Amino acid sequence: MSRKGTIKKVKTFVKWGFLGGIFLFLLFLLLNRLCPLPDKIEYSTVITGRKGDILHVYLTHDQQWRMQTRLSDLSPLLRRTIIEKEDKYFYDHPGVNPLAIGRALLRNIFRMRRTSGASTITMQVARALEPRKRTYLAKCIEAFRALQLEWKYSKDEILQLYVNLLPYGGNIQGVRTAALLYFNKDPDHLSLAEITALAVIPNRPSTLVMGRDNDKIVAERNQWLRRFASDHVFTPKEIEDAVREPLTATRGRMPTYAPHLSQRLRSLPQPYIQTSIDLNTQLTIEQLAANYVRQLHASSIGQAAVLVVDNATGQVAAYVGSADFKDTTDQGQVDGIRAVREPGSTLKPFLYGLCIDAGLLTPKTVIEDVPIDYQGYAPENFDRKFNGYVSMEYALEHSLNIPAVKSLSLLGKDRLVSTLMACHFRQIQKDRGKLGLSMILGGCGATLEELTGLYASLAHEGEWRALTLYQGDTAAAAPGAARPAPAVRVMSPAAAFMINDILSRVNRPDFPLTWSTTAHLPRIAWKTGTSYGRRDAWSIGYNQRFTVGVWVGNFSGKGVPSLSGATVATPLLFQIFNTIDYDNGQEWFHQPPGVDSRIVCSETGLPPSPQCTDLVSDYFIPLVSPTTACQSRKLIAISPNGRMSYCPYCKPATGYREKWYRIFSPAMQAYYDDHHIAYEKIPPHNPSCEAIFGEGGPIILSPSKGSEYYLSRKHPEPLQLSCRTAGDVARVYWYINNAFYKSADAHASQFFLPSEGPVKISCTDDKGRNKDIWIRVHWVDL
Incomplete structure (x- = not known):
């Protein structure tokens, strides 16, 4: 053939080869679009702590332990070992190695059986993504899928997919899963011997079972190590050390720490969720709570929940939803941190802080702790006693109910409700139209998480910040928001300082008696609370470093006579602070610039008048606190x-x-x-005076204004008539439905049987001052 003819044939061959290449490429693109790569892999949800410690791992929907091995977990040693064993030319071929295919084909033909395969790492990934029977057609499909993988992913990403899909027997998949279950290590901490041992198992996962066939695994491992030595992949010293390393591994268990928090976060759409939990703190408090509740079982108290917040960051450092997650008798899987319960008296510090900022109160402001009735609502103190004149700080120290209700009536409940809603009290937001004055005594719904976050604001000079549970947490944001909630000013730094000063005193009735002789008391501010029916015991404390919320009770809602925040919840609170913050050398809260001191009259808490003789010092906020002189x-x-x-x-x-x-x-x-307490009374008014005054009229205590009464026809019980009058009143006159009923001493109670339907009751004092109320009476057959 002439030279010219040869050149022509070469050109023709190149031309058709080029066109053929374009055709194959276009065919690949078409098939790639028509047959997309099945590369959606579900990974086990892994919950980690603040330092990366694994807290909890969950099975995938197909019941596999498949923890994602990230690129950062692929150490150079791991990469080199896997590539040397499985595919030396991994970084050089396009997903299919033609030389390896040719070599394997020749060997199989000459030996008339399958002696070696030609699967690259990429082809093995394709087979793991889409398992099929081992046929030539399946091999062709694998090759096509391998090209798709190479088209879509980088080499490192393909290697990452490979180590995530390696089978290790049973329901274990991936190098990270195997490293954790067999060696309790991350992949980047594995030795050469451990990596090689893991590398040989996927070839025979059913016959090389870690813990059962360790001798076989060691033999296979050492064979490959010697092959690495002959190929000069590793130094002789490295090979010698690896060969001599024993294999004692057996299958372990997945960690199950912080189960309530893990259960709460497992639905997040990401395989790795790094929480703010400090594992040592978490385990310590889990043990403290479990031991403490075990002592309470004899008192029919079965559960406790604890939340610890790092005040510097607003992160949750420990999350203990119950004393024992596995306890089915006392509903241990209920998350006590998110359960909506009655908060008892825990909201009182924030009410008084708001009143201070509103210019209504200061710590020494005097409030009357005496019976009162708000249109049928008559609050009582916890001990059902009254204390007469008390200061606001005394009322908070002793958690008195009547001064709190009076303060809320003075402030207006809407102000408190709006503040709590801004701090994401979700149940209060739902019930805001139904809430009344009783909310300050626990007549509302709140969670331990909400209350602990609110108390943390007192450690931040009155500024509330959303608590964060995990890295990138936006769950604490307002519903529907994509960003963490902005800070909320609950009270001024001045008001927060005054509340901190009151709550940090230890000479209080809610100080636990069991700690009265303890040499080391934690320096904290704290407040207790007990819900109606003694169903919930609360104690929430804080210092500059931590805020700790404790709830104790029964998830069933069963009340216990001995349950109270002071005697049951506070001892556990003190234990926790003495454990996690024993040698706290941090300074206490400093007095901010907006707070000053002044001398006030002890009888009212107001600046003294010339006639005031008993004076005390009081904190106040200039230009905000009351300046009216005492008129007592x-x-x-x-x-x-x-x-x-x-x-x-x-x-x-x-x-x-x-x-x-x-x-x-x-x-x-x-x-x-x-109470037979002597006091100097104003002498009776001049009886000859004919002037009639509109003020100071009698107050009808019973019956309650606007109330409905159901009386039994078979066993009728009369209604009581009682009132309060001015000090110069000696007698009162009662009228029923505008008809005179009886004259009586001003402080004496009378009784009457009313008629059915609306009843008007009138009381007139001996000065001519009158008060009317209406009630409704129903006579029933009981």
Whole structure:
């Protein structure tokens, strides 16, 4: 053949080869679009702690342990060992190695049986993604899928897929899963011997079972190590050390720490969820809670929940949803941190803080702790006793209910509700239209998570910040928001400082008696709470480093007579602080610039008037706190013998003297009289005075205004008539439906049987002042 003809044939061959290549490439693109790569892999959800410790791992939907091995887990030693064993030319071929295919084909033909395969790492990934019977057609499909993988992924990403899909027998897949279950290590911490041992198992996963066939695995491992030595992959020293390393591994168990938090986060759409949990703190508190509740079982108290917050970051450091997650008797799988319960008295510090900022109260402001009725709602203190005059700080220290209800009535419940809603109290947001004054005593719903986050604001000078549970947490944001919630100013730094000062005192009735002789007390501020029916015991404490919330009770809602925040929840709170923050050398909260001190009258907590003699020091906020001078005493004109008083209308021109008297409200006069407490009374008013005053009329205590009463026809019980009057009133006159009923001493109770339907009750004092109320009566057959 002439030279010219040869050149022509070469050109023709190149031309058709080029066109053929283009055709094959276009065919590949078409098939790639028509037959997309089945590369969707479900990985086990892995919950880790703040330092990367594995807390919990969950099976995939196909019941596989398949933990994702990330690129960062592929150490150079792991890469080199796997590539040297499985595919030396992995980084050089396009997914299919033609030389390996040719060599394998020749060997199989000459030996008339299958002696070696030609699968590259990429082809093995394709087979793992789409398992098929081992046929020539299946091999062709694998080759096509391998080209698709190489088209879509980088070499490192393909290697990552490979180590994630390696079978290790049973339901174990992936190098990371095997490394954790067999060696309790991350893949990048495995030795050469351990890596090689794991590398040989996928070829025979059913006959090389770790823990059962370790001798066989060692023999196979050492064979490959010697082959690596002959190929000079590793140094002789490395090979010698690996060959001599024993294999004692057996299948372990997946970690199951922080089960409640893990269960809560497992539905997040990511294989790795790094929480803020400190594993040592978590395990310590889990043990403390379990041991503590075990001691309470004899008292029919079965559960506890604890939440620990790192105040510096707002991250949750420990999350213990119950004393024992596996306890089916006491519903241990219930998450007590998210359960909506009655908060008892735990909201009182924030009410008083809001009142301080509103200019209504200061710590020494005096409030009357006496019976009161708000249109049928008559709150009582926890011990069903009354204390008369108390300061706001005393009311908070002793968790008195009546001063709290009065303060909420003064502030307005909407102000408190809106503040709690801004801090993501979700049940309060749902019930905001139904809430009344009783919410400050626990008549609302809250969770331990919400309350602990709220108390953490006191450690941040009154600024609330959303708690974070995991890296990238936006779950604490407002519903529907994609970003963490912005900070909320609950109270001013000045008000927060005053509340911190009150809550950090230890001479309180809610101080646990079991700690009274303890040498080392944690320096914390704390508040307790007990829900109605003694179903929930709360104790929430904080210092500059941590905020800890503790709930103790029964998830069934069963009340226990001995359950209270002070005696049951606070001892566990103190144990936790003494364990996780024993040698805390941090300074206590400093007085902010917005707080100042002043001298006030102890009788009212207001700046003193000239007649005030008992003075005390009090914190206040300049230009905010009340500045009205104390008016607790009044100059009264009395007769020379002190037996009669005069008003401005009947005061004579001469023949009288003036004296300072402390003014007591009718409610306080009734309290002193009922408790036989002596006090200086204003002499009776001049009986000759004909002036009639509209103020100071009687207050009808019983029946309750606007209430409905159901009376039994078979066993009728009369209704009580009682009232409070001014100190100068001696007698009152009762009227039923505008008809005179009875005259009586001002402080005496009367009884009557009303008629069916609406009933008007009137009370008139001996000064002509009157008060009317309406009730409704139903007579029933009982």
